[in-house]
Each structure stands twice: as C-alpha cells, then as structure tokens.
Amino acid sequence: MSDGATRASGPRTLAEKVWDEHVVVKGEGEGAQRKPDLIYIDLHLVHEVTSPQAFEGLRLGGRRLRRPDLTIATEDHNVPTIDIDRPIADPTSRTQVETLRRNCEEFGVRLHPMGDIEQGIVHVVGPQLGLTQPGMTVVCGDSHTSTHGAFGALAMGIGTSEVEHVMATQTLSLRPFKTMAVTVDGILPDGVTAKDLILAVIAEIGTGGGQGHVIEYRGEAIRALSMESRMTICNMSIEAGARAGMVAPDETTYEFIKGRPHAPEGADWDAAVAHWRDLRTDEGAVFDKEVRIDAATLTPFVTWGTNPGQGSPLGASVPDPAAIADADTAAGVESALKYMDLRPGTPLRDIAVDTVFVGSCTNGRIEDLRVVADVLRGRKVAEGVRMLVVPGSMRVRAQADDEGLGEVFAAAGAEWRQAGCSMCLGMNPDQLSPGQRCASTSNRNFEGRQGKGGRTHLVSPAVAAATAVRGTLSAPADLG
Numbered sequence: 001m002s003d004g005a006t007r008a009s010g011p012r013t014l015a016e017k018v019w020d021e022h023v024v025v026k027g028e029g030e031g032a033q034r035k036p037d038l039i040y041i042d043l044h045l046v047h048e049v050t051s052p053q054a055f056e057g058l059r060l061g062g063r064r065l066r067r068p069d070l071t072i073a074t075e076d077h078n079v080p081t082i083d084i085d086r087p088i089a090d091p092t093s094r095t096q097v098e099t100l101r102r103n104c105e106e107f108g109v110r111l112h113p114m115g116d117i118e119q120g121i122v123h124v125v126g127p128q129l130g131l132t133q134p135g136m137t138v139v140c141g142d143s144h145t146s147t148h149g150a151f152g153a154l155a156m157g158i159g160t161s162e163v164e165h166v167m168a169t170q171t172l173s174l175r176p177f178k179t180m181a182v183t184v185d186g187i188l189p190d191g192v193t194a195k196d197l198i199l200a201v202i203a204e205i206g207t208g209g210g211q212g213h214v215i216e217y218r219g220e221a222i223r224a225l226s227m228e229s230r231m232t233i234c235n236m237s238i239e240a241g242a243r244a245g246m247v248a249p250d251e252t253t254y255e256f257i258k259g260r261p262h263a264p265e266g267a268d269w270d271a272a273v274a275h276w277r278d279l280r281t282d283e284g285a286v287f288d289k290e291v292r293i294d295a296a297t298l299t300p301f302v303t304w305g306t307n308p309g310q311g312s313p314l315g316a317s318v319p320d321p322a323a324i325a326d327a328d329t330a331a332g333v334e335s336a337l338k339y340m341d342l343r344p345g346t347p348l349r350d351i352a353v354d355t356v357f358v359g360s361c362t363n364g365r366i367e368d369l370r371v372v373a374d375v376l377r378g379r380k381v382a383e384g385v386r387m388l389v390v391p392g393s394m395r396v397r398a399q400a401d402d403e404g405l406g407e408v409f410a411a412a413g414a415e416w417r418q419a420g421c422s423m424c425l426g427m428n429p430d431q432l433s434p435g436q437r438c439a440s441t442s443n444r445n446f447e448g449r450q451g452k453g454g455r456t457h458l459v460s461p462a463v464a465a466a467t468a469v470r471g472t473l474s475a476p477a478d479l480g
C-alpha cells in the first residue's frame with residue numbers, strides 16, 4: 001500500500017494488513033522512487049486464455065511449477081455451452097483448451113475440464129471450492145480476479161508474464177497501491193440489488209475513478225449483502241479502474257466458507273476464524289480517497305452506452321449529448337449512442353431487446369439464478385426474444401436443477417446451458433450478431449464485446465428476467 005510499511009505500527013486499512021502479511025522482500029527507497037515489494041501469492045487461478053505463453057516460458061526456461069498445490073485451472077472462456085461432449089468446433093478455441101489440458105498434465109496442475117462438476121468460470125470455481133479465503137493473496141491472468149476480494153482477500157488480475165513469474169516463484173513483484181473507501185450507508189430499497197449499486201458507483205466515479213487504488217466497500221448496505229452479492233460488487237471494481245476490490249470478512253463470510261471442500265476444519269477452522277476477525281480496517285486508518293453513497297437513493301440501474309460508466313437509473317431517459325457541458329464527455333456520449341443506435345430522450349424502459357443473457361462471473365451464481373427463476377416462474381419470455389441462462393459453474397447448474405430452477409427457465413422458453421463465460425465475451429459460440437441488442441448481466445459493454453456489432457445493456461439478474469418477459473428494459477415491478 002502507499003505507506004503500508006511505515007503505517008505498520010499505526011492504524012492500517014484491511015488492504016494494507018493483507019499486503020503487509022505477504023511481503024517477502026520490501027522494496028528499497030521512498031515515495032515515487034520506491035522499488036516494488038516482493039509479495040507472496042497464496043492462490044493462483046489459471047484458465048486457457050492467458051496461460052499458454054506462461055507455461056511455454058517455464059518450459060523454455062527448464063523450470064518446474066513452484067507450487068502446483070496452490071495452483072488450479074479450469075476451462076471457461078473458449079468452451080461451448082451446448083453439446084459439450086462433442087469436440088470444440090472452432091479451431092482456435094479447441095487449441096486453447098487442448099493446450100491447457102496438455103500443460104496442466106505436464107506441470108502437475110489440477111484442472112477441471114468441460115463436463116467436470118467443478119468446471120466453470122474461474123471466479124465462480126475458487127469461492128465455490130472454499131479455495132478463496134480471507135486474508136489471502138489471489139491472482140489470475142484475468143482482470144475480474146477482483147471478485148475474490150469479496151472474502152477480504154487481496155485479489156488481482158495479472159498479465160501473462162506475471163503469470164509465468166508466479167508459476168515459477170509463487171511470488172509477484174508489486175508496486176504498492178493507493179487505498180479507497182466506498183462507503184454505502186443505509187439499506188438498499190426493495191428491488192435494488194448489488195449490481196444496481198455497483199453500476200451506480202461506476203457511473204458516479206467513472207471508469208477511471210478507482211485507478212491505482214484498491215477499493216474497500218464498507219458501510220451498512222455492504223454488511224447486509226450475501227457473499228454472492230459482495231462478489232458481484234468486487235467483480236466490477238475493475239470496471240471503475242481499480243486494481244482490486246475488498247470487503248472485510250464477517251459472519252456472512254465464515255458461514256459461506258464453512259464446510260466447503262478446501263475450508264479449514266476443526267482446530268484449524270477456529271484458528272483461521274480468529275485470524276480473519278483481525279482483518280478489518282483499524283479505527284483511525286486513513287484512505288487515500290473516500291466516496292460515500294446513500295443506499296436509499298438507489299434504484300434499478302442500466303447502461304445505455306459503450307463503457308460500464310455510461311449508465312442511468314432505469315426510470316431515466318437516454319441522455320442528450322447537446323445538454324452535456326463538458327465537450328469530451330458529450331463527444332463520448334454521442335459516439336456511444338451512435339454505436340448503440342439510441343436517440344436522446346428515449347425512456348430507457350422503451351428500449352427493446354432481442355437477446356437476454358444471464359450469466360458470467362458477475363451474475364452467474366446460484367443466488368442470481370434464483371432471482372431470475374422467481375421472476376420467470378409462471379411467465380414466458382417475450383416473442384422474438386432469445387434468452388440464455390448460463391450457470392457460472394457446473395456445480396451451480398446442478399444446484400439450480402436440484403432446486404427446480406432449470407425447469408422454470410425451460411418452461412419460460414429460455415435456453416438453460418452448461419457452464420462457461422458464454423455470451424459475456426465473443427470467444428465462444430454464444431455471440432450476438434451485428435445489430436442485435438442484449439440485456440446482459442455481465443460486466444462489460446464495450447463495442448463488439450458480445451460479438452461484432454452487438455449492443456450490450458448491462459443489467460442486474462432481476463432486470464434481465466423482467467426484460468426477457470416484457471421485451472423492453474424493465475424491472476420486476478413493471479410486470480404487475
């Protein structure tokens with residue numbers, strides 16, 4: 001952290017505490033001249049997209065994997081979500097997945113391949129196995145590694161060369177970050193979810209608002225959230241430009257972890273919880289930046305633009321660039337509306353979609369699927385709308401089926417798929433065609449993100465489900 005080591009004796013933030021516990025070698029120097037610290041990594045998550053060159057680097061260097069036991073891999077980005085027993089049709093995707101399989105075999109990495117009950121999106125798999133725990137350092141060659149910060153872990157996305165460094169040494173050379181507090185006072189109103197909250201936060205602070213910072217989410221509204229919801233929020237920290245997002249662990253955290261395959265047991269559990277209880281920002285600790293939000297002011301929130309910060313309350317209208325004073329902002333809005341084919345002043349509720357995607361590491365967990373099923377039960381997906389419901393992992397899918405949710409999706413006319421990143425990004429067969437418009441529970445709405453020429457509106461699972469029923473952007477309350 002900015003002054004982590006110098007603050008070691010005074011009050012520290014949660015992020016500084018976790019950082020300090022993992023310093024192997026402290027960087028020399030002060031201020032801007034300070035060299036990076038060498039940080040120990042407790043958990044390394046791996047997927048097919050960012051690992052091939054790293055494994056290749058190890059091979060060329062004649063190195064082994066330093067800690068295969070702290071490394072785990074899953075197939076997620078390139079996998080199809082239907083016909084998973086057939087060979088992958090796309091040659092690039094097939095090569096990626098086959099390469100991961102070969103590498104994991106050669107280097108002794110545990111891999112959950114397609115069809116395995118623990119296979120799924122890397123950020124769903126870690127928490128579900130109880131691998132992600134408070135106070136850990138967690139890395140993955142994937143920006144949404146910030147998800148794991150929901151447990152009070154310091155969890156960061158890293159680049160491929162860093163992936164190789166972690167594979168070889170189980171450490172990472174890191175420059176201290178700044179700290180930021182996002183405090184959400186009060187309680188979220190009925191019908192307002194974690195996704196609405198984080199979209200509203202990003203709209204307020206901007207996609208660069210968290211740059212260089214680790215964000216700690218605090219306050220009554222955050223404490224009231226489930227682990228799934230906290231993961232949704234931490235997941236999108238990266239869309240505010242932050243290096244990581246964190247929530248201090250509490251009873252909700254311990255309850256989620258307890259009994260999972262990799263959770264500590266017996267005396268180890270007691271010792272772990274005793275340690276975890278210290279993982280909170282000390283009274284009097286200073287954040288480099290602070291933002292306060294009143295939960296009571298929030299409503300369902302959707303994006304209309306081509307970055308996650310271009311969003312508004314569902315009850316608002318498409319903004320008018322002519323009414324925006326700042327010229328750069330106005331130009332950005334104008335070009336976004338052109339790509340999105342939206343006219344200023346159109347009520348957001350009037351925007352018709354042809355596709356609805358429920359899934360991704362933001363909103364592909366069991367709680368999200370329950371919300372969607374609650375809305376869809378006894379209803380039908382609107383004519384002309386295609387709805388994909390994609391579980392974040394095969395374990396989530398099995399649980400959803402046990403609870404009868406899969407039947408609800410099918411009865412409503414939605415496609416109930418196998419696990420993977422799916423339509424969150426155009427790396428597998430689940431893609432939008434040019435000009436198609438999608439209400440999506442994922443986290444990125446960049447041009448072409450869900451397929452070339454596709455248009456994305458980021459929404460919560462509740463809004464996605466209601467939109468599927470009405471055919472236009474809607475909240476469950478609109479269904480009457």
Ligand SMILES: CC(C)[C@H](C(=O)O)[C@@H](O)C(=O)O
Nearest residue numbers: 049050077141142143144425
């Ligand atoms: C493919 C991967 C490197 C990428 C990421 O880092 O986030 C992907 O998961 C994404 O969401 O865009």
Ligand code: SF4
Nearest residue numbers: 144360361421424425
């Ligand atoms: S679900 Fe989407 S955001 Fe998450 S890891 Fe996969 S591609 Fe990235």
